[in-house]
Amino acid sequence: MESQATGSGQVSLEYPLDQADKRSKRLKEKLRHWGRGAQEKSHWLAERLMDRRVCVGVTGLSGAGKSTLLTSLIYQLSHPQKAQLPGFAPALNGDLLGAELKPALDSGLPVFDYEGCLSALMSHPPRWPKSTRDVSAMELHIHLRRHRRLGGGDYKTLILELRDYPGEWLMDLPMLRMDFRDWCRHQAHIIASDTRAGLAPGLLTRLAALSPEAEAKESELQALWREYRQFLLDCREKRKLSYLQPGRALLDDEDYQLLPLLDLRGFSADQLKQLPDGSNYQVLRRLYEAYVEGKVAPFLESHFKHLDRQLVLVDMIGTLFAGEQALEDMRLAFTHIADTFRYGESGFLSKLWRPKVNRLLFAATKVDQVLAADHDALRQLLGQQLQQTFTGARHRGLPIFSEAIAAVRCSHEDQRNGRRMLVGYDLDGRYLGFENAEIFSRLPSEKSGWGHYTGAAPPQLRPPQGMDSGSIPHIRVDALLNLLLGDKV
Ligand SMILES: Nc1nc2c(ncn2[C@@H]2O[C@H](COP(=O)(O)OP(=O)(O)O)[C@@H](O)[C@H]2O)c(=O)[nH]1
Numbered sequence: 001m002e003s004q005a006t007g008s009g010q011v012s013l014e015y016p017l018d019q020a021d022k023r024s025k026r027l028k029e030k031l032r033h034w035g036r037g038a039q040e041k042s043h044w045l046a047e048r049l050m051d052r053r054v055c056v057g058v059t060g061l062s063g064a065g066k067s068t069l070l071t072s073l074i075y076q077l078s079h080p081q082k083a084q085l086p087g088f089a090p091a092l093n094g095d096l097l098g099a100e101l102k103p104a105l106d107s108g109l110p111v112f113d114y115e116g117c118l119s120a121l122m123s124h125p126p127r128w129p130k131s132t133r134d135v136s137a138m139e140l141h142i143h144l145r146r147h148r149r150l151g152g153g154d155y156k157t158l159i160l161e162l163r164d165y166p167g168e169w170l171m172d173l174p175m176l177r178m179d180f181r182d183w184c185r186h187q188a189h190i191i192a193s194d195t196r197a198g199l200a201p202g203l204l205t206r207l208a209a210l211s212p213e214a215e216a217k218e219s220e221l222q223a224l225w226r227e228y229r230q231f232l233l234d235c236r237e238k239r240k241l242s243y244l245q246p247g248r249a250l251l252d253d254e255d256y257q258l259l260p261l262l263d264l265r266g267f268s269a270d271q272l273k274q275l276p277d278g279s280n281y282q283v284l285r286r287l288y289e290a291y292v293e294g295k296v297a298p299f300l301e302s303h304f305k306h307l308d309r310q311l312v313l314v315d316m317i318g319t320l321f322a323g324e325q326a327l328e329d330m331r332l333a334f335t336h337i338a339d340t341f342r343y344g345e346s347g348f349l350s351k352l353w354r355p356k357v358n359r360l361l362f363a364a365t366k367v368d369q370v371l372a373a374d375h376d377a378l379r380q381l382l383g384q385q386l387q388q389t390f391t392g393a394r395h396r397g398l399p400i401f402s403e404a405i406a407a408v409r410c411s412h413e414d415q416r417n418g419r420r421m422l423v424g425y426d427l428d429g430r431y432l433g434f435e436n437a438e439i440f441s442r443l444p445s446e447k448s449g450w451g452h453y454t455g456a457a458p459p460q461l462r463p464p465q466g467m468d469s470g471s472i473p474h475i476r477v478d479a480l481l482n483l484l485l486g487d488k489v
C-alpha cells in the first residue's frame with residue numbers, strides 16, 4: 001500500500017507485505033536475542049517489584065542541558081545538608097540522608113562523568129561541562145530514613161538508575177516505521193513545508209535531480225552527503241529545528257551517506273524495486289537499511305526496554321526566540337515522541353516493542369535566563385505545545401508532566417530604576433544586567449507577533465562563582481525530583 005503524507009507533516013505508513021514482514025522478522029530476531037540477556041537480570045526485577053529501583057531515561061537535543069541537570073541532581077541528592085530542596089518531601093522532612101553514585105549494573109554503558117562535570121562547574125572561574133554526545137548510565141543509591149507507623153524508624157535505599165542519551169537518537173526512531181521510499185517522501189514533504197530549503201537551495205535542487213535509476217557514483221554521493229550533513233547542522237544551528245534525520249549525523253562525522261532522493265515521481269514502488277543493484281536508489285536504500293538496523297533498532301532495544309520513566313529536556317527559550325518555524329518543528333518532534341511512547345497501538349513499532357514507560361516528563365531548561373515573572377508563562381507554553389500533540393490516542397493514558405527548571409541558576413534579580421532585571425556573568429566573564437523580552441503565555445496569533453521574540457534571545461550565562469564552598473543554586477529542580485520520584489520515596 002502507499003504511504004501518505006498528511007498535512008501535519010506526519011506520514012502514515014504501511015509496507016508492501018513481504019518486505020515489511022522480512023524487516024520485521026529480522027528485527028524481532030534481534031530483539032529476542034537481546035531479550036534473553038535481559039532475563040538474566042532478574043535481580044532488577046525483584047528490586048523493581050519491591051519499589052526499590054526506578055529507571056529514568058534522560059534525553060534532550062544536544063545543548064538542552066542534560067549533563068548539567070544530571071550533575072546538579074546528583075549533587076543535590078548527595079549533599080542534603082547543603083541542598084535546597086523544599087519541594088522534595090524527604091529533603092524537607094530530613095529523611096534524605098545522602099546518595100552514592102555507582103556504575104549501572106550490566107548496562108555495558110560508560111558511566112556518566114559526574115566528577116568531570118562537577119569540577120568544571122566548581123572551577124575558578126566556573127565553566128560549563130564539556131559537551132558530550134554519547135550515551136551513559138549510572139545508578140544513584142539514595143539513602144532515606146523510613147518511619148514506622150508504630151514509632152521508631154529504619155532505613156531504605158532507592159536505586160535511581162539514570163540513562164542519558166542524545167535526543168537526536170530519539171528523533172531517528174520514526175525511521176523504524178519507514179522503508180527507504182517512505183523516508184524519501186517524508187523528507188521531501190518536510191523540506192517543502194517550511195523555509196529550510198533556503199539554507200541550501202543548490203544542494204536540494206541537485207538532490208531532487210539525482211536520478212533514482214542512474215548508476216551510483218560513490219564520489220558524487222560522498223560529496224552530496226558532506227553538504228547534506230552541513231545542511232542538517234545549519235537547520236539545527238541557524239534555525240533551531242528539532243526533527244532532523246538522520247539524527248546521528250548531527251553528533252558525529254561518520255560517513256553515513258544517508259541521502260533522501262527528493263523526487264521519486266514517475267516511479268511506482270514496484271518500478272523502484274526492479275531498479276538495478278548499482279542504481280542510486282538501490283545503493284542509498286541499502287545504506288538506509290544498514291543505518292536503521294545497525295544503529296536505530298539496537299538503541300530501541302538496549303535502551304528503552306528498561307525505562308520506567310522518561311524525562312525530556314527542552315530548550316524552550318532558545319526555540320521560542322528562534323521563531324515560529326522552530327516551534328512548529330519542536331511540536332512535530334513531540335508528535336513523534338508521543339508516537340514512540342504510546343501504548344497498546346497496533347503500529348509497526350509496538351509489534352517489536354511495547355513501551356512500559358509509565359510517566360513522561362518534559363522540562364523547559366535554563367529558565368534562569370528570564371525573569372521569574374516569565375517562568376509560569378514558559379511552563380504554560382510548554383504545556384500547550386504538549387497538549388496539542390499528545391491528544392487522545394497519542395498517549396492512551398500515559399501521564400505527562402511539565403516543568404520549567406534551571407539546573408544551575410546563573411542569574412539573580414535586581415531592581416534598577418524601578419524595573420526588575422537579571423544580573424549575572426556572560427560566557428566571557430563580563431558582569432551584565434539585562435531585561436528579557438517578556439514571555440507571553442500564548443503564542444502570537446499573527447505572523448507579525450513573532451517579531452517580539454525574533455532576535456531578542458537572552459544572553460548565554462556563565463555558572464556562578466562560589467559553588468564549591470556552598471551549594472548549587474537551581475530553580476525548581478526539587479519540583480522535578482518530586483515528579484520523578486515523589487511516589488517512590
Ligand atoms: N543559564 C543556564 N544555562 C545552562 C543551564 N544548563 C545548561 N546551560 C547551558 O546549556 C549548555 C549545554 O548544557 P549541557 O548540559 O552540556 O547540555 P547537553 O548537551 O544536553 O548535555 C551549557 O554549556 C550552558 O551554556 C542552566 O541551568 N542555566
Ligand SMILES: [Mg+2]
Nearest residue numbers: 066067131132
Ligand atoms: Mg551532555
